[in-house]
């Protein structure tokens with residue numbers, strides 16, 4: 204018996220245009236098949252499950268009513284797009300999601316004309332859709348043509364400032380634009396904030412009753428199909444209203460709440476909007492994250508992200524862990540520091556579990572702040588608390604900190620405020636691919652005057668870096684660490700503050716020094732083993748700091764060795780560039796030092812296992828060994844000997 208669900212209707216769909224031949228009841232049945240196919244696919248790939256399950260009906264209805272790829276359907280974040288991928292010609296490859304050479308876990312322009320705009324970071328969809336609408340109205344051209352622009356944005360994503368910037372601009376422009384607010388009352392964690400509470404009030408309790416009575420207003424905006432026939436649609440839409448909402452004030456026609464799992468209701472609303480809208484419209488759809496798969500519906504995160512799993516039981520197939528994760532080491536260390544210092548507070552931008560701050564929140568609920576998807580605000584909020592005498596730790600993934608960069612420069616660095624940045628997911632992260640790679644933080648932080656920038660070589664080092672940041676009261680600091688497990692090193696009871704700008708030598712050798720910044724250190728040590736077998740004994744050092752540099756150590760390594768190689772899990776312009784600047788300033792190159800920098804290549808590396816991605820980046824132990832041989836000119840000699 205096949206472990207794939209029977210999908211007779213879905214089997215008739217090779218592109219969205221095929222949906223036009225389906226009757227409305229068939230579309231409802233198609234949605235159940237699409238849900239089963241999504242569950243089956245994610246059970247073998249792992250990935251973002253709950254969000255996609257929540258938009259299955261919406262996905263079918265949108266593709267049935269609109270004409271993609273001419274109409275531009277833009278999924279915010281893109282983590283809910285698996286059902287969309289299945290309907291848009293990628294069903295054959297859906298079981299390759301998030302793996303090397305497979306489909307991306309997000310929307311991606313290079314992958315399909317049905318993904319008109321790539322995403323993975325949140326809250327960009329309304330801006331992008333408004334861009335398409337403007338291009339359409341001003342004679343732009345693009346693959347597939349230009350029709351309607353439709354943004355689907357979640358209740359979590361709409362908490363970000365960027366979404367409001369877009370709504371503000373779109374309401375002012377008045378162009379025809381369709382925004383679907385997919386409100387499942389969930390972000391990754393339960394949503395937070397006044398906006399989330401406001402959205403809930405729009406369909407719960409007294410305000411909902413008021414809106415019901417205002418439902419008459421809808422017929423003015425959307426006369427078809429209310430005035431003739433379509434009695435069912437009229438009944439369905441009785442509880443739907445326009446007027447009186449924040450969105451109306453911003454210049455949108457607000458339609459909602461709509462049951463996002465009721466195909467008839469969705470089709471009625473979308474067909475009407477398609478036929479009648481002449482300005483910006485916001486459709487408020489109420490959905491359930493994880494809908495239709497009991498283990499996801501029951502899960503605390505509603506099945507937001509999952510490992511591979513057994514479809515029948517929902518049991519996830521997680522590989523056993525050999526060492527604690529860097530994230531949990533960070534979280535526990537921060538709790539320990541906060542127990543000793545009542546001024547320590549922590550900030551997360553909608554990632555309490557991902558950053559480990561859920562642990563901190565349990566222990567110190569009043570000292571932990573989840574600000575929603577709002578990295579810019581998180582940084583400046585932390586800066587304000589630092590100015591007010593608290594000791595804020597801002598825990599943000601490297602990739603998401605990019606969004607708060609001006610705030611880091613303007614609000615933190617220039618004012619020299621002691622905000623501590625705990626930068627998780629440094630380096631290549633695996634299945635989430637290039638959008639989530641932590642590639643640039645060292646480059647963009649180590650260039651800021653006054654910043655202290657550290658990288659943990661292992662989990663014990665991370666414990667010390669948390670203590671170092673806690674003790675550092677006179678300037679901003681950051682410490683970075685990778686996704687995943689540590690290397691199982693012995694852990695200190697409590698961190699000891701490190702001397703600022705002081706690295707450490709791991710092994711003394713000769714001829715060549717390898718200076719590692721961060722978690723490539725184990726790879727350097729593995730390369731050393733291979734080099735020892737060739738009669739080369741490299742010095743291995745852990746820089747710990749990219750700023751301030753350990754000048755003394757670096758200059759000694761440069762002067763006492765024929766070659767110096769730096770390595771870091773980041774893009775060019777980071778640690779290696781800082782070292783190069785020092786060596787140039789000190790005239791060390793004039794003396795003939797052979798210097799090499801190992802950094803991420805100047806390309807975005809597609810998703811794969813982290814090890815495969817680092818192999819693609821030529822940053823594994825054999826690559827380090829090869830770099831040493833090349834710098835010393837040994838490889839060529841070996842090859843000649845081989846020939847002889």
Ligand SMILES: Cc1ncc(C[n+]2csc(CCOP(=O)(O)OP(=O)(O)O)c2C)c(N)n1
Pocket residue numbers: 254257280282283323324325356357358359360361385387389390391492552553554576578603606
């Ligand atoms: C700028 C940014 N910050 C954080 C994230 C991590 N993130 C991905 S999905 C998500 C929750 C999104 O919630 P919502 O928009 O309501 O979508 P849902 O998953 O509920 O469908 C978060 C915080 C991100 N992708 N981008």
Ligand SMILES: CC(=O)[C@@H](O)[C@H](O)COP(=O)(O)O
Pocket residue numbers: 251280282323391508557628632635686
């Ligand atoms: C969609 C998104 O941005 C997050 O769900 C992200 O995939 C989480 O990554 P981690 O698994 O590294 O926490």
Ligand SMILES: [Mg+2]
Pocket residue numbers: 357358359360385386387388389390
């Ligand atoms: Mg949500």
